[in-house]
Structures are given as structure tokens and as C-alpha cells.
Amino acid sequence: MSRRLLAAFLLALSVCAPAQAVRIKEVAAVQGVRSNQLTGYGLVVGLDGTGDQTTQMPYTTQSVANYLQQLGITLPPAQASQLQLKNVAAVIVTATLPAFAQPGQTLDINVSSMGNSKSLRGGTLVATPLRGADGEIYALAQGNLVIGGAGASAAGSKVQINQLSAGRIPNGAQVERAVPTALNEGDSVNLGLNAADFETARRVAQAINTRLGGGIARALDGRTVQVQAPVDANARVSFIAQLEELTLEQPVPAARVVLNARTGSVVLNQAVTLGPCAIAHGNLSITINSQPVISQPGPFSNGRTVVAEQASIQINQQPGILIQVPNAPLLSDVVRALNALGATPQDLVTILQAIKASGALHAELEVI
Template structure:
């Protein structure tokens, strides 16, 4: 029980900050995006060279070997079948290169790239990515990546032991790709703008429309549905779209939050919204622990007597069931009351997940339960 106290202490502080903090307004730029102003995903296949024997095994990774041959031929060097069959280098690794092409990117702009090994390389540390075209879903090349990798992990060891920190088979190059082609999109000089909320909610949409109309005048914004808002460009901002968008996105709105509990059973993580409520319910939870112990009893013969030492394995099993305390939670309790009631029965994070599932099944949880 003593080991649970630090967790419950941290949970109590987190809940106290959530329950007693006042609602904070959020800028529109943090809640919605203009339709069409978005990033585009890019993908490419390349080679990382300069590895210290930690690259792909050429005998097993055939695609790495073929990529090396194609690269050498493009450099104007001939390669015979005998040389091809004798290749044993382990200083090269085949990788996939991914990047995000930001909106309004122009040729010559630098973007970051992420490099991940697809072969059996053990580490990309110290490697250099060769020139790699990055293509979009339409098959066109939008950027070209090249440069030394920054790997945030290490791995070393021998046959009997190995030490690894983080993931050395993935790296990043900051500004490692140059944009060769931009996406054709431009803001309208007049007309309407369509804003898309990142989280669908009718209440937040209504508040956002009210805030925009209060700032620019009635009729500037109107809702289309729970996610979309159409904004009419005022006559005073015709031809000055950048200043209008900057002024609009700085307007603060208080977003509404759904009553939701998100749990991750794999990690034991629980996140509860402050609007979660439950009906009157009694909760009792007890754990059944099975302890299995293996020991060895040794029997030795008397001194100077014949015989041999005998070792007999002995296995004992003991079942221990913790007492389950029945706690009654009244209707309409808030997040802090729920946490205090469940902590009173000594519930661990995984116990809380089972309890919330049972309360939801009983129909007493007034909110959404999301299980990841």
C-alpha cells in the first residue's frame, strides 16, 4: 500500500488543479483551421551510408543490395556479376524517408525529414543520407532530402550482452530536405473563408460564431454544421487577407468539453474530464493474488556414511484475497469526489479501469468511456 501513495498524491494534485481552475479562453487559431491550408505527406526510399558495421546484411536484405547496384550504375561505374555476388559491405542501410510539406511552401524552402530503417541494420548512428526524392500521393517529386543523421539512441555490445538506449534505427535531419515544388493553393482576395474545427462540437461552433460576429459585425460568420463555419470577408479587409486572418484567429473563445473518460489498459493511464458525473452507485473492489513459491530442500547423508546428496524441489501456492470496501458515491459527484472515493478503497490504475467499465455497464456513468 505504501508504494501506491506517491501515485495517489500525484493524482490528487492533478485533480485539484483541474477541478478548481477556472475555464480559460482559447484562440481560434488553436481550435480551427482554414479549409485547404494543411500539410501534405511525403515519402521516399533512400540509402544511409557511412555506418560502422551496423548496416544491413547484404545477404539477407536483397533490396539494399539492389539499391546499391542501381546507385553505382547511375554514377557511371560498371559492375560485373562476379563483383555483385561478392558484395559483403555492412556500412549501408536501406531506409524510408518521411516528411511533412507545410502549406504555402515555396521551392528552396527547407523542411525536416524523418529516417527509419527497413532492413536489419542495428544502428544508423553516424550515417549520412544520400540524395532521396520525396514524392506525394500523386507520384510527383516535391522535395529532395540529403545530409547527416541525428540519432537519439545508442546500441553497443557483444555476443553475450547488449546495451541499448532509445531507438538507434531511426533518425532525423533538421532542414534536411529542400522543396522543389509547392502545392498550388492561394487565399482568396474576396469572398468567404471556410473554417474547420479540429474537434466536432455544436456548443464550441456556436460560441465561435458569436465571438466573430461580436468582433467584426453581425453576419460575418455563420455555422454550417458542428464542425464548419463560413466567414465572410469584410469590405474593409478586401485585398488584405493576411491581416484579416491574423485578427480573426486572435479572438478568444471558451471551448466546450465533453464528459469523457479515456483509459489505456496497456499503460494504466486514465484521463477524466471535469464534467464527468455518475448516478448514485455503490462500488466494492477486491483483488485475488496468487503467490507461487519454488524452493529446494536438500538432504545430505551423515559424515563418513555412504549415500549422495539429494535435492528435492518444493512448490507452494498461496491465495490471498484483499478485503473489498463498499463505498457509496451519491448522484452528481464531480471529478474530485470520484477520485477520493476510489482512492479510499485502495484502487490501482488498472483497478480503476475495471471499476469505470462496471459503472458504465450499470448505466450510472453520465459520460463517454473511451478505451484505447
């Protein structure tokens, strides 16, 4: 094969090569299929003297008294208020109830101290009902805590690794009630996009109509795509499974720059472009030195020695150099232009905000 034919063959392959594709399940999800948050209040027992200080946490003592009363042990109010329980801690238990969870299935739970307990290591969570937003009980939690930390203290010294006031119980809760879903209701299902974008909604509807037949999918708005689905439950599950595996050309996201004002982190996506502009950036430093000055009175003057402070302030401002930033149509060009400024991440946050205000940054700024 000659070089000319080989070049033409490689050019044809590059033209026919498919663009980067994503599955529908990666950009959208079936509406109504969602998880639910559960929470509950409980007690962790069996601690080695690291529980709540009941004199400062009266609700722990009250909870223990109420628990004993449920077991048939009633304490007089005077004795209940004087309980000193160093091996008990009041905790908040949280869990996520996944979609389609049925009674008898188990869940992982998180247990966090809500008092002044020093450590939950070695503790056991007693039976704790977990409630949903409607106040109904959907799961029951109980078990031994797993703490991913360690600590020791003696003679005023303390060493601690990781967090000791929160832990986890794998399969520590059992589902008692199922949450009904509207998956099999009606003659259609709605796909909710992970991010609102009209172009993505159009491409999802177009991919479904191309692969499964024209007219069964339509974009209702920038975040919802309605798809006609079989009425039979088994056929609908198979249809949704096939639907989620359909691929479409990866949409170009809206240009966005995410700024973290606390850490100075800056993240840009591939659609960010930069227009030509000029930037001048300089550093200003202020140095304050303080020196003690001692005033000593003369002999036999009945005066006293006075210690004062003398401060000197110096301001050093480096000259700002005006740097011309060329047009940057690609993300790599934007990164190269911003690196040429030599600014710190904290300064870069302010510079990007100023460039956006001037109209040279073609992206949306989001501060988190």
C-alpha cells in the same frame, strides 16, 4: 471605505470579471491550410561496419548496383549479387511538407533503418527523392545524420544508450514543388473545429458576428463555420489573421473518460460527474508453489532415480467492502470519491466501466 462597501465592491468585481477565454485559432483552423506527408527510400553510406548484412538484405545490394548504374558504373549481375557492403544501410526517409512551402525552402527529415543495420551513427544520406501521396516528387533529401545515442560492444558484451537505428537531419531536404491551396478561392473561408461540438460552433459564429459584423459567419454543422471573406489576397490574409485572434468564452467539453488499457492510465475532464452508487471491490490472489520430489530406487533393484514436481495451489480472496459513493457534481468530488476506493489504476479501469454500465457515471468512455 467601510467593510460593507468593500464587500459590495469585491462582489461587483467578481461578477464583472471576464470568464476564461480562448482564441479562435486554438479551437479551429482554416480548412484547406494543411501539411502533407512525404516519404522516400534511400541509402546511408559511410558507416563504420555497422551497415546492413547484404547476404540477408538483398535489396540493399540491388539499390547500390542501381545507384552505381545511374553514375555510369555497370557491374555484371554475378558481381553485383556478391557485393559485401558493411558500410551501407537501406533507410526510409520521412518529412512533413508544411502549408505554403515554396521551392528552395528547407525541411527537417527523419531517417530510419529498414534492414538489420546495427547503427546509423556517422552515416551520410545520399540524394533521396521524397514523394507525396500522389507519387509526385516534392522534395530532395541529403545530408549527414544526427543520432542521439551511443553504443559499444566487445567480447559478447554490449552497451547502448537510446536508439541508434533512427536519426534526423536538420534542414536536410529542399522543397522542389509547391502544393497549391484553395485559400483564395471563392468569397468565403471555412473554419474547421478541432473537435465536433455544436455548442462550440455556435459560439465561434456568435463571436465573429459580434466583433466583425452580424451575418458574416454561420455554423454549417457541428464542425464547420463558414465566414465571408474579402476576395483580394492581401485583404483576406489580414482578415484571417484578425479572425484567428478573436476570443470566445471557453466552451465546456463533452464529459469524457479516457482509459488506456495497456498502461492503466485514466484521464477525466472537468465535465465528468458521478451519480450516487455503491461499489464493492476485493482482491483475488492465486499462489502456486512447486517443489521437486526425488524418487530413489532400492539397492540392487536395477531402477533409476526419477525427479518429479509436486505443486500446491492456494487461493486467497480478500473480502470486498461495500462503499457508498455520494453524488459528485464536480471533478474534485469525483476524484475524491474514486480515491476512497483505494483501487489500483488497473482495477480503476474495470470499476469505471462497471459504473458506466450501471448508469452512475455521466461521461463517455473512450478506450485507447
